[in-house]
Amino acid sequence: MSEAFERFLQGEDRLARLLCALPAYTPSAEFDAAFARAAHAAQAARVAPGAIQSASAAAPTVSPGPLALAAARIAAAPSAFEPPASLEANFLKLAARIESAQAPRRAALLAGIGHGDSPQAMLGAAIQPATEEWLRAQALTASPTPAATPASPDRQRSFLGFRCFDLRLAAVAGILAVVGTQLALLLIDRPDAPQLAEQDSFQTALAPAEAAKRINPAGNAERSLGEAPAALKQTPAATSPERQDELRLATREAAAASVALKKSAAGAAAPHALLADAADGPRPASASPPLATVAPADRAAVAATLPAAAQLPASKTARPGIRSRDTADETPADTRAAAPDPPAAPAMSAAAEPPEKAAASAFSGALKEEAPPRARAIDDVARREAKQLQHSVRAAAALATTPGEPRQPILAAAPGAAAAPAAMPRQRTTESSLSVTLADDPARVASRLPARPAGAVWAVYSTHARRPELDRWLENLRQQIPASGRPARFEVIEDDTSTDPTHLRIVPPALPERR
Amino acid sequence: METAAELAALPDEDLMLLVANGLVEKPASELFRRHNRALFNFIAWQCQGDTAQAEDIAQRTWEKLMTRCADYQPQAAFRSFLFQIARNQWLDLRRSPAESRRAELDETRPETPTDDLTPEAELALRQNLAQVHQALLALPENQREVVVLRFFGEMSLEEIAHTVGEGFETVKSRLRYAFARLRRELEAPS
Incomplete structure (x- = not known):
């Protein structure tokens, strides 16, 4: 490397001096105008005219770095090219925009310094003491106006002392509580369908035994079955909610009774049919087999009802409101209860006739009085169900008939039975008693009892009527019954048909007849 | 203004740290006041006296300095960082890769x-x-x-x-x- 070049690099040779003298470059007219604009804008932009000179003079006293000195020297030296004023104006606009965009970061930095944190730690690098002082001054000027600085995330989310997260959590909990309450109310309003069917089948199975002891045996069955829908139809809107619930329960009970009769018939025809039927849904073993828990005397009565039960399809067709189990399960219980039923008058008038004849007349009467589309639909359903159950009905009737006794000409007596099964004389639901023991839970027994108007007198058959434990148990049972159907009292009647002193038979009162 | 005077006493690197931490306007203005003249002169020489192009490149340089300030390393000299940005901008706008290669190939080996x-x-x-x-x-x-x-x-x-x-x-x-x-x-x- 030549010595001349080394001197050139150090700026000590003549060529270097010539290069440093190059501002002799002659600017164009446009450049002169731009320079004038830049000078004017720089003058206007600078708040203090002597700021540059004072800063340049003060810089060596604070931190006179060689680069700062070089920059000051470059700024003071004449240059061949001067930046236009528009460049500075654009730069100031851009700086202001970025300044506003960086507000959160700046606020966090100044807040940290205002809280006593080290500026060096906040910036993450070593800085001059003058820079630290300047930052602390900025933090002090920024802290008295907290409204100008954005609030911290926690303060932004808080409202009246609660964080938005808490409010959202409370809102979700409230919604869940409302939904849960409504669901619970809905489940309470809708008793378990299989359990209800079992209860009613059990009661219906016991009904013949009760019917044998009473004067009005079978004719009231159809009437009682028709009572609830008829009552609903007679007072569709004017009835009180309690009354509507009561009627709804009565209708449901009637429907369940017909299902129970069907099951009884099917069970008599083929024992495995009950098992197949039980597979339709979960059913507790303790409540399932009604026949097994029936007393021997009642069992005979159940067998006696089988011929009547064999006429179930006709009953179902005669009362469209009471549908088959297969079709009824497709709709909710409340929907079934609320569905308008055909007028009860034909069915009730048919109740005075012989069963098969009454069934036929009830069916035809129902068809006549109903609106054509609905009647046709019901007729179709009835026909299909009649065909499906015809075989099992005959078998059940054959099994239930006492040997030597001529079989009842059920289907033959009914006119047009092949097309439409005859109506079945139903057992009265008022006679659906419930056999329990004192060991049973009163609450559970109360849930199995049929609904009756409040203030009625219920009959209780027991071998020992006057017993304190019986009275206590009955009072406990009465308290467990809902107020809308709570009986005024239980009338205990001596009954010597049972030898078990703990055995009771609860007979609800008859529903009031409506015409 | 007192703040401007105080900022004028701070080194470039500290001002750049302030810009990188959200304190943009005043420190960046101070940096602009210090270095824009030399920067523009450098770009103008590189543009062979085309001041319009030099202005465009200078504006892009300052914008990039304030928006990409996270790339700045406090250990590096601020002027090097600034001129590097300007040079890259000039290279992007001015030269194509072919021109750049030609400039390298045109180098002769004159006797010193x-x-x-x-x-x-x-x-x-x-x-x-x-x-x-x-x-x-x-x-x-x-x-x-x-x-x-x-x-x-x-x-x-x-x-x-x-x-x-x-x-x-x-x-x-x-x-x-x-x-x-x-x-x-x-x-x-x-």
Whole structure:
């Protein structure tokens, strides 16, 4: 490397001096105008005219770095090219925009310094003491106006002392509580369908035994079955909610009774049919087999009802409101209860006739009085169900008939039975008693009892009527019954048909007849 | 203003740290006031006197400085960082890769003078600085660049090397080539 070049690099040779003298470059007219604009804008932009000179003079006293000195020297030296004023104006606009965009970061930095944190730690690098002082001054000027600085995330989310997260959590909990309450109310309003069917089948199975002891045996069955829908139809809107619930329960009970009769018939025809039927849904073993828990005397009565039960399809067709189990399960219980039923008058008038004849007349009467589309639909359903159950009905009737006794000409007596099964004389639901023991839970027994108007007198058959434990148990049972159907009292009647002193038979009162 | 005066006393690197931490407007204005003139001059030389293009490149440079300030390393000299941005902007706008390769290939290996200019030659050139100006503009871009940074930007060789992204010896070599070419151009009989 030549010595001349080394001197050139150090700026000590003549060529270097010539290069440093190059501002002799002659600017164009446009450049002169731009320079004038830049000078004017720089003058206007600078708040203090002597700021540059004072800063340049003060810089060596604070931190006179060689680069700062070089920059000051470059700024003071004449240059061949001067930046236009528009460049500075654009730069100031851009700086202001970025300044506003960086507000959160700046606020966090100044807040940290205002809280006593080290500026060096906040910036993450070593800085001059003058820079630290300047930052602390900025933090002090920024802290008295907290409204100008954005609030911290926690303060932004808080409202009246609660964080938005808490409010959202409370809102979700409230919604869940409302939904849960409504669901619970809905489940309470809708008793378990299989359990209800079992209860009613059990009661219906016991009904013949009760019917044998009473004067009005079978004719009231159809009437009682028709009572609830008829009552609903007679007072569709004017009835009180309690009354509507009561009627709804009565209708449901009637429907369940017909299902129970069907099951009884099917069970008599083929024992495995009950098992197949039980597979339709979960059913507790303790409540399932009604026949097994029936007393021997009642069992005979159940067998006696089988011929009547064999006429179930006709009953179902005669009362469209009471549908088959297969079709009824497709709709909710409340929907079934609320569905308008055909007028009860034909069915009730048919109740005075012989069963098969009454069934036929009830069916035809129902068809006549109903609106054509609905009647046709019901007729179709009835026909299909009649065909499906015809075989099992005959078998059940054959099994239930006492040997030597001529079989009842059920289907033959009914006119047009092949097309439409005859109506079945139903057992009265008022006679659906419930056999329990004192060991049973009163609450559970109360849930199995049929609904009756409040203030009625219920009959209780027991071998020992006057017993304190019986009275206590009955009072406990009465308290467990809902107020809308709570009986005024239980009338205990001596009954010597049972030898078990703990055995009771609860007979609800008859529903009031409506015409 | 008191704040402007206080900021004028702070080093470039601290001001750049303030910009990177959200304190943008005043520190950046101070940096602009300090370095924009040299920056623009450098770009204008690189643009061979095209001040409109130099203004465009300078504006892009300052914008990038404030928006990409997270890339700044406090250990690096601020001026190197700033001029590097400007140079990259100029390279992106001005030159195509083919031109860049041609500039490198056009480098000749002139013989380096061993002595200084004579006083008579210096006097004659001082009376005709336009010739010096033209000779400087006639240098290849990479050589003109290091000369401008060295004598108008007052940068050390290390700073130049950092700014142009080359090694120290490369910068020195380019300066040597520029020196030899300028001497040859200026000593040649007009």
